[in-house]
Amino acid sequence: MTLAEFLLARLDVAEENALRGCLHAEAPPDFDPGWDTSTVADLPPIVAHFVLADLQAKGRIVIPQLGDQWEQVAAHDPTAHQAVLAILARPYADHPDYRDEWRP
Secondary structure (H helix, E strand, C coil), X not given: CCHHHHHHHHHHHHHHHHHHCEEECCCCCCCCCCCCCCEEECCCHHHHXXXXXXXXXXXHHHCCCCCCHHHHHHHHCHXXXXXXXXXXXXXXXXXXXXXXXXXX
């Protein structure tokens, strides 16, 4: 599995969760927002819209779309593209498929 494939799989799961209105969150141990952070259910439409737009944008970073400015950057400097992918993957570092060589 490549880093891009790993990220796309994580984004797909997040999108499925967002569409179901159930985002799973792992908060830092010392974080206390005053509510249960294990799930965020019944997202308001504006939040769900933002989450889905955010996931779509990240997907376009992972697989640049022809004509996007980012596509030109990624094609010109593949090392920079891989560095950005490594940063995007960092929140998933505790996933069993995450590889240590992907750490930024």
